[in-house]
Amino acid sequence: MSSKIPLEDVTPKVETYDLYAKREKIQTRSYKGLFKNIRLAGVAFLFMLYFGTVWLRWGDRPAVLWDLPARQFHIFGATFQPEDFFLLSFLLIICAFGLFFITVFAGRVWCGYTCPQTVWTWVFMWAERITEGERNARIKLDHAPMSLNKFARRAAKHSIWLLVSLATALTFVGYFTPIRGLIVEMFTWQMAGWSLFWVFFFTAATYINAGWLREQVCIHMCPYARFQSVMFDADTLIVSYDAARGEPRGSRKKGIDPAEVGKGDCINCEICVQVCPTGIDIRNGLQIECISCTACIDACDEVMEKMDYPPGLIRYTTEHSLEGKPTKVFRPRLFGYGTALLVMIGLFIITVSNISQVSLDIERDRNVLFRETSSGQIENVYIVKIFNKGTTERSYRLSMQGHEGLTLHLPDRPLLVGPSSKLQLPLNVQIDPAELDGATNIPVIFEVVATDDDSVVASSESRFMAPKVR
Known part of the structure; x- marks a missing residue:
């Protein structure tokens, strides 16, 4: 008989997980429906608003132009200065x-429906569909070895992606630099350095975000997905699966009453999953990945x-x-x-x-606080x-209020200022030292x-500096 005591390994087993999971490419299938038509x-x-507004003219300038070098922001007939920038903050709030x-x-x-990331992603998905085929064809193409057919289809897809990205970038830069001149500069290879940089930057950003990152931007980069749950309540309209009606799931032939086979209305076809641009199963409940695109509802x-x-197994409804x-x-x-x-x-x-x-705008001469004229005036x-x-x-008249002894000396000519233009001129103000009273x-x-028009008026405050009289 053995005298050895049997040993048993009681070390707890620790499961390890890979914290980095490689992105699984999402291939969506085509569908049609009411909400898709609304979104289109x-x-x-x-698209007409974004790509069309930049070409509109207002007089001799673009209708909408953010002229950063001149520090003027033109929106149709209105021109805003940097001091009006608070309006942008107001608008963002x-x-x-x-x-x-x-x-x-x-x-x-x-x-x-309107997020640029979603909109451009749908456009890029459309480019995939017309160049590589429907969902099953694209999946097969992904797993197929490189061939002339695969190369031609991929080249066509990426060419459309790049053209859309370039058009997007040129339009965006066109809101800061007149688009007509920008297009001419591009085709004549005379584009300025900064314009070239921003066109390249936004082309790359659009190409990467809508072509490669896609749902990763919505899930991992967009903060809206994180705080949306704080905004929801039990009366918020959300895309939901009616589990009471759909469960238990199961396939069956057309026309069979679900009650006869002990099933719910869901036939477990998983088409709702195949059309989802973020790859989720809405039947699992509300998830942060859901962007309410309603593709699953239509499908x-x-x-x-x-x-x-x-209809309505998946629908807009509330908890x-x-x-x-x-x-x-x-x-x-x-x-x-709503009230706010x-x-x-x-x-x-x-x-x-x-x-x-x-x-x-009034600026004092920074070189000297004051000076004495040949006639003894300060x-x-x-x-x-x-x-x-x-x-x-418009023609303007300029006046000054302050000390009674101050006299304003203006150039002997009318103060004419063109539309959306600035007039800059020197101005002298004098006073007799005897009237300073210290x-x-x-x-x-x-x-x-x-x-x-007396209602068109503006004022600016400044200071008149004088020497101390002993």
Whole structure:
């Protein structure tokens, strides 16, 4: 008999996981339906807006131009200066509250219908379909060895991708540099360095994001996917699978009553998964990867129609509705966001409508605080900048308020300023030292008024510096 005590390995087994999972390429299939038609109409409108606006003219300049070197931002008949930049911040806040309102009401419809990442991804998927075929053909092509046919199809696909990316980049840069001259410079190989850099940058960004990264941008890079769950509530409209109606799943022939085979309406065809651009199964419930593109709704309704079942197994609905409870449309959070949005839009419109058509900027001569003229007067020199924001040439008169002894010396000519132009000229202000009464730092206010309209007015405050009299 052996005297050895049997040993048993009780070391706990530790499972290891690879923290990096290689991206599985998503190949979507074609489908048709109501929501797809709505999205295509919306995308067509947005494309016309994006690619068309940059070609519009307003007088002798582009209708929309962000002229950074001149620090002027033209939007049709309005011209904005850097001091009006707060309006952009105002507009971004309005957009943020608008996004909050829409998210609380209908989930991620922004992502599914109008987000540039989604829109351009659909365009690139279309290029794949017309060059490499439908889903099954593309999967076979991926696994096939390189051949002349595969090379030609891939080359055609990437050529379309690059052309779309280049058109996107040129259009974007065209909002900062006149597009007509930019196109001529590109074809004549005379494009400026910075223009060339940004065209290349945005071409590469579009090509990589919409062609290669795709759903990875939505899942890992976009912060909206992370905070959307905070915005949702049980009354938010979201793309949902009706598990009570669809389960248990199972295949069957057309026309068979699900109750006869002890199944739900879902035939487990997985077409809803095959059309999803992020590759999720909506039947597993709401997931951060879902961008509410409604592809699964259209695809499932197509299948339900073929099976003679009612549509809506996957549909826009709310959590309360799925549970058989009434959905509350008007609720405090939605009302709060809506009210704040309307108030900010109103304030924005009022602010924009009250922006003066002229701006005035006064700069003192930085080389010397003051100087004494040959007649014994104390003189300060200023640089006056009058900017006409209107669309017609205007004449202005300039005046000054402050110390009674100050006299304003202007050039003996009318102050004419062209449309969306700036007039810059030197200005001398003098005073008799006897009238200073010991003052060395006198506040002055300059005012410019249009000669044809007293409501077109702007003012700027400065200082008159004088020596200390002992």
